[in-house]
Amino acid sequence: MEILLQQIINGLVQGSVYALVALGYTMVYGILGLINFAHGEVVMVGAMVALAVIKVLLATALSPVLVLLLSLLAAVGVCMALGYGIERVAYRPLRHAPRLAPLITAIGVSIVLQTLAMIIWGREYHAFPQLLPNASHSIGGAVINEVQIAIVLVAVLMMAGLLLLVHRTRLGRAMRAVAENPSAAALMGVNINGVISTTFMLGSALAAVAGLMVSANYGIVHYYMGFMLGLKAFTAAVLGGIGNLRGAMLGGVMLGLIESLGAGYSGALTGGMFGSNYQDVFAFIVLIAVLIFRPSGLLGERVAERA
Amino acid sequence: MRNVPDFLRPNKRNAWLAFVALGLLLLVLPFATDALLGRGWVRIVDFALLYIMLALGLNIVVGYAGLLDLGYVAFFAVGAYTYALLGSPQFGLHLPFWIVLPIGATLACIFGALLGAPTLKLRGDYLAIVTLGFGEIIRIFLNNLNAPLNITNGPQGISQIDAIRVAEFSLGRSQELFGITLPSVHLHYYLFLALTLLVIFISLRLQDSRIGRAWMAIREDEVAASAMGINTRNIKLLAFAMGATFGGVAGGLFAGFQGFVSPESFSLMESIMILCMVVLGGMGNIGGVVLGGVLLVVLPEALRNGAGPVQQVLFGKTLIDPESLRMLLFGVALIVVMLWRPAGLWPSSQRQRELEAHDGEAQQEQDTVYDASR
Numbered sequence: 001m002e003i004l005l006q007q008i009i010n011g012l013v014q015g016s017v018y019a020l021v022a023l024g025y026t027m028v029y030g031i032l033g034l035i036n037f038a039h040g041e042v043v044m045v046g047a048m049v050a051l052a053v054i055k056v057l058l059a060t061a062l063s064p065v066l067v068l069l070l071s072l073l074a075a076v077g078v079c080m081a082l083g084y085g086i087e088r089v090a091y092r093p094l095r096h097a098p099r100l101a102p103l104i105t106a107i108g109v110s111i112v113l114q115t116l117a118m119i120i121w122g123r124e125y126h127a128f129p130q131l132l133p134n135a136s137h138s139i140g141g142a143v144i145n146e147v148q149i150a151i152v153l154v155a156v157l158m159m160a161g162l163l164l165l166v167h168r169t170r171l172g173r174a175m176r177a178v179a180e181n182p183s184a185a186a187l188m189g190v191n192i193n194g195v196i197s198t199t200f201m202l203g204s205a206l207a208a209v210a211g212l213m214v215s216a217n218y219g220i221v222h223y224y225m226g227f228m229l230g231l232k233a234f235t236a237a238v239l240g241g242i243g244n245l246r247g248a249m250l251g252g253v254m255l256g257l258i259e260s261l262g263a264g265y266s267g268a269l270t271g272g273m274f275g276s277n278y279q280d281v282f283a284f285i286v287l288i289a290v291l292i293f294r295p296s297g298l299l300g301e302r303v304a305e306r307a
Numbered sequence: 308m309r310n311v312p313d314f315l316r317p318n319k320r321n322a323w324l325a326f327v328a329l330g331l332l333l334l335v336l337p338f339a340t341d342a343l344l345g346r347g348w349v350r351i352v353d354f355a356l357l358y359i360m361l362a363l364g365l366n367i368v369v370g371y372a373g374l375l376d377l378g379y380v381a382f383f384a385v386g387a388y389t390y391a392l393l394g395s396p397q398f399g400l401h402l403p404f405w406i407v408l409p410i411g412a413t414l415a416c417i418f419g420a421l422l423g424a425p426t427l428k429l430r431g432d433y434l435a436i437v438t439l440g441f442g443e444i445i446r447i448f449l450n451n452l453n454a455p456l457n458i459t460n461g462p463q464g465i466s467q468i469d470a471i472r473v474a475e476f477s478l479g480r481s482q483e484l485f486g487i488t489l490p491s492v493h494l495h496y497y498l499f500l501a502l503t504l505l506v507i508f509i510s511l512r513l514q515d516s517r518i519g520r521a522w523m524a525i526r527e528d529e530v531a532a533s534a535m536g537i538n539t540r541n542i543k544l545l546a547f548a549m550g551a552t553f554g555g556v557a558g559g560l561f562a563g564f565q566g567f568v569s570p571e572s573f574s575l576m577e578s579i580m581i582l583c584m585v586v587l588g589g590m591g592n593i594g595g596v597v598l599g600g601v602l603l604v605v606l607p608e609a610l611r612n613g614a615g616p617v618q619q620v621l622f623g624k625t626l627i628d629p630e631s632l633r634m635l636l637f638g639v640a641l642i643v644v645m646l647w648r649p650a651g652l653w654p655s656s657q658r659q660r661e662l663e664a665h666d667g668e669a670q671q672e673q674d675t676v677y678d679a680s681r
Contacts, residue, residue: 090642094646097645098649098650100590101586101649101650103435104583104587104641105642107583107641108638108641108642108645111635112635112642114634118634119631119635231443234436235436235440238433278451280443281443281448284444287436288440288441291433292425292426295433
């Protein structure tokens, strides 16, 4: 029972991170109909920048809370600029090109970012310092620490904020209009390029926050961390129904739960044949199953035949 | 046959001259490379041939049928591991190469059909992501199937794989033929060259066949194709299975050539690399795909070998290690080439016409590009 509860907690924490990253994929997909392959690397850059700022500021006498906030601001700022840049370089010039072309440029951007991070920060794993006291609490035998509580809370807040932004503001209405029909939106006076840039920047800001969360949770930063995370988050977005914000959140949390429960119990269920080292397989099996039985995702309305 | 390179055009005047020249060039290539650049480069040329085979296999799926497959390397892995398991001390089996290769190809074909059957009703990005997931699943299994029962030897991989051999003639050591000593890499070169030419021939014939036309019809408009009486599901499945078969053959050759396989060789990056060969070179155009394969194998190697000394000369020290620089330039090259020529370096003339006919806006933006290549 404790194990079950523990796995659920782990799954929720991991799922919150997936959800934040998945929102970035789903927003871009909703508006442009493209997979932003470089999004995972944006998460990595966010984590790296936050770490660099923390390292510099720790030498000063600033309070840890302030250091954390400043590093978050720096990460969000850099990632937003990066998101804007990615859109300008890799997507805007190719908006009317054959479908595979922007995918390849995105892969190129991804490789460039990864390699640059490797050149700047090296191949080694960096320890992410623990800035705030991180007490553990026990719930029914399972353990949750304060960083994990903070992760879930911040994720929920950010998602609520994003929903408000998309459904209650002028900008949100413009975003939905462009997603629905770009040319009609343009005729109604929506600045399409501006909206698309903003979407990329919003998604990247969420990715920066997610990057900081992952590093604080695991205490490790690495130039390769964005790749698998991005892949999983995309899976989460598809699971929830790509293009649908609530779907991305639901998909993220569900994927986190499935993974951690799967990894926790598969060993016992298969007599030790498939242990927790198959964790990554669950994500993809879920993905394939969802796409076969419900291609539009859990909350998606569009059908799959929208290539 | 418009998009066939000149030298392969069958009934053109003087074509045979070019053909003979090219044939001679290909025949002496390993010796010339060996003399000019060293033995290591012959190996690289061998790898280039392997990758061309892979890229041509993927071209059937992506270029002809328009199905984006991001897990193609899984089939390569199936072929390679089949050979590794049946021809190494791992299980003490040493089946001959010419028996194992068809087994590997068949297995890859079955895997292709297995993956294709449930997923082919998906289109576009969804299919891409499912195939990507499949590729990762295969890799994770290869990585972890060493406990409790040791099948794949896990991350260490399988070593001491038998060299490719036919009867008593082994490609694993130097052989004396007609008074010429042929080192192992040269022998592999000729085998790979022969198979690559065979794959090119099959691709060419497929392209102009009923099946090939059906693939292209599906690529352009699936609904219309199905209205014309094409059984889209079976034809798409055929593309998947056929591409997978080529991948399996290349995998078997890879295992025999390298003598060692490990899950590391079959990462997503490899799939992406092969896809880049197809897209950069020019989807659906055999010449373009071959060009893409050669460029993406040879250029990074040249960078790896050349980057260090050049930096020494320019800056007096090595600022960025060559391996990183290679990846960096590779990424930049992908972006630049796609921005400059979205349809690839050597696009299929048919696709080019379609682009111009259907996408007015794109055409305006790209007029200069296509004018230059016409």
